[in-house]
Amino acid sequence: MARKLLMLMHEMNERLQQESAKELLQFDVVLITTDSQQQQQSSSIISSTKHHGLEISRFCFANEEDFVESLQTNNVQLFLTSDKSEASQATQKGVLSALLDHQEASPPSDQLRIMFCEDAIIQPDTGPTPANREAIQGFAAQLGEIRRRFSLADSPLCFILVTAHGSKDSCASSLLTLRSSGISVDEAYCLAGAPRDPIMPLLQPHFTIRISFSDLEE
Amino acid sequence: MVKMSLDSVQVMSGQAKELKVAPSSNGDSRGSWEEKEEFHQDNLGLTTKPTPVTGRRARKVEGGVFFPKPENAVTIAVSTRVLFRTDREQKVFQQKGVEEYLRYQIEHENEPFAPGPAFPFVKALEAVNARLRELYPQSEELFDIVLVTYNHAHVGIRLINTINHHNLFIERFCMTGGSSPIGYLKAWHTNLYLSADSEKVREALAEGIAAATMFLPEKQTEVSESQLRVAFDGDAVLFSDESERIFKAHGLDKFFEHERDNEDTLLDHGPLKGFLEALGKLQKKFYAKGQRLNCPIRTYLVTARSAASSGIRALKTLRAWGLEIDEALFLAGAPKGPMLDKIRPHIYFDDQMFHVEGAAEMGTIAAHVPYGVAQKHNAKQNTSVGK
Numbered sequence: 001m002a003r004k005l006l007m008l009m010h011e012m013n014e015r016l017q018q019e020s021a022k023e024l025l026q027f028d029v030v031l032i033t034t035d036s037q038q039q040q041q042s043s044s045i046i047s048s049t050k051h052h053g054l055e056i057s058r059f060c061f062a063n064e065e066d067f068v069e070s071l072q073t074n075n076v077q078l079f080l081t082s083d084k085s086e087a088s089q090a091t092q093k094g095v096l097s098a099l100l101d102h103q104e105a106s107p108p109s110d111q112l113r114i115m116f117c118e119d120a121i122i123q124p125d126t127g128p129t130p131a132n133r134e135a136i137q138g139f140a141a142q143l144g145e146i147r148r149r150f151s152l153a154d155s156p157l158c159f160i161l162v163t164a165h166g167s168k169d170s171c172a173s174s175l176l177t178l179r180s181s182g183i184s185v186d187e188a189y190c191l192a193g194a195p196r197d198p199i200m201p202l203l204q205p206h207f208t209i210r211i212s213f214s215d216l217e218e
Numbered sequence: 219m220v221k222m223s224l225d226s227v228q229v230m231s232g233q234a235k236e237l238k239v240a241p242s243s244n245g246d247s248r249g250s251w252e253e254k255e256e257f258h259q260d261n262l263g264l265t266t267k268p269t270p271v272t273g274r275r276a277r278k279v280e281g282g283v284f285f286p287k288p289e290n291a292v293t294i295a296v297s298t299r300v301l302f303r304t305d306r307e308q309k310v311f312q313q314k315g316v317e318e319y320l321r322y323q324i325e326h327e328n329e330p331f332a333p334g335p336a337f338p339f340v341k342a343l344e345a346v347n348a349r350l351r352e353l354y355p356q357s358e359e360l361f362d363i364v365l366v367t368y369n370h371a372h373v374g375i376r377l378i379n380t381i382n383h384h385n386l387f388i389e390r391f392c393m394t395g396g397s398s399p400i401g402y403l404k405a406w407h408t409n410l411y412l413s414a415d416s417e418k419v420r421e422a423l424a425e426g427i428a429a430a431t432m433f434l435p436e437k438q439t440e441v442s443e444s445q446l447r448v449a450f451d452g453d454a455v456l457f458s459d460e461s462e463r464i465f466k467a468h469g470l471d472k473f474f475e476h477e478r479d480n481e482d483t484l485l486d487h488g489p490l491k492g493f494l495e496a497l498g499k500l501q502k503k504f505y506a507k508g509q510r511l512n513c514p515i516r517t518y519l520v521t522a523r524s525a526a527s528s529g530i531r532a533l534k535t536l537r538a539w540g541l542e543i544d545e546a547l548f549l550a551g552a553p554k555g556p557m558l559d560k561i562r563p564h565i566y567f568d569d570q571m572f573h574v575e576g577a578a579e580m581g582t583i584a585a586h587v588p589y590g591v592a593q594k595h596n597a598k599q600n601t602s603v604g605k
Contacts, residue, residue: 151317152316152317152320152370153316153396158395161371167389168378168381168388168389168390168391169378169382171374171378171391172374172375172378172379175371175374175375176375184371184372185371185374186370186371186395187370187371187393187394187395188371188374188391188393189391189392189393189402190389190390190391190392191390192285192389193285194285194287194288194406195287195288198405198406199401199402199405199406201401202401202402202405
């Protein structure tokens, strides 16, 4: 699953390069692991990734207590993991994280689909600190820039907005907030309380960024 | 042309004994059709309640906003081009491409669209919802109107602004940015899908979802604001196209023969039978509260079958399905236009473009159900009616 993701990002980097030889915006992938067993096999991990043709610029071996610091030192803007507790730890310390879900339906391999989900039920104490709003906004702006390099149709990158519980007006303000942060969404779904599970196989995101939109507001 | 109501059929022919007309769905026995019409006109004059602006929109239940669950509600999905008029924007898209189209939309974000052909229908659905909420405040058995479009989300703000401008109670929507919306229709148990795109409508029908292509009527006619009126053709809409096949292959005589021989065999169901059923369930909720005479939903069968012969099979089938239709109009081949003009339905479903176009010419809001054998004929004589 993550491998497909990496390949997609690699492809996107290539296309970005195609668009403009001086392209500075790129997806830079850092592989981080806190599993001590894996760390002992560090060299085999590195060669394995090379073997599979995965473009990874940096490897980082940390332990569970301070992996978030490693993330921060490496200027990681988005942390992808399938481990829920790791994700929430990172978020609490101000690093934007997203869960890689294990879905039955495999997402398309020709388009990276990023879902932004407005979660009306975010606890106030697990949100990112205000100081990091800038970081998130910066990341959003860069993502938006990358998207703009591609055309509207046939893009290798696609943004999806899903508002689960709010009314259409809250969806409208989410659209506007994202837009002012630089992200113009391609697909939008306002569920107004309808269950999300039946449409997940249709949405097919590679990962979901859960934010409350006050994170992006000034 | 014979105009008949369900009551009169029993009187006419001895053969109809098995029909057993139950306490008529039309309330107390009214004689001719003309009388009914007057009754309705009085009714219209009386109650044009201005829809209350406060308390009609997001209803609060226990601090949260109340939206019905898709499986409990009657879900009606409409596309942008039938709910609103987007002619100018369509032209931009066709002449200048998608990027220019989206730029145009964003530029005009604060200009609401004008109402489209499905707009009166949606307003009427909301009027019914208002009445249902009065009688059953906690029930989720309501109409749930969903906007399902393969428009790009860049148009989202303009659509939401337009919905607000027209005071529509649409909270759910789905902008797929180009991919097929059919999956979402299925996921949300859609009971009816209305679109301007006949391809999408065909796809939906193939998936078992009631669907129809809507066309803008050529002139504006007034429809009731307090009573939802839905009219259906019989064959290939409520019923299967089996009889039409016979008619097209072997002619009228064979058709009559076949109908006579099979009078006691039920017709198979057509694509819109489920929707009629859903309407019937909501109607019963009004009857249960003593609102039979004042029911804000009224259904019509407008068929070329004739009452004395082929029509009987249609009525028997409806009876056996447990479906009541308020008025059955057997035209025995006469043109449907004038009859529809009298009924003024918010929507009329027919499988033949010939009838849909004829109706639109007279100002009836007609929708084409591209189902059954008639479509092969339609392909040849398809003139595009203004959308």
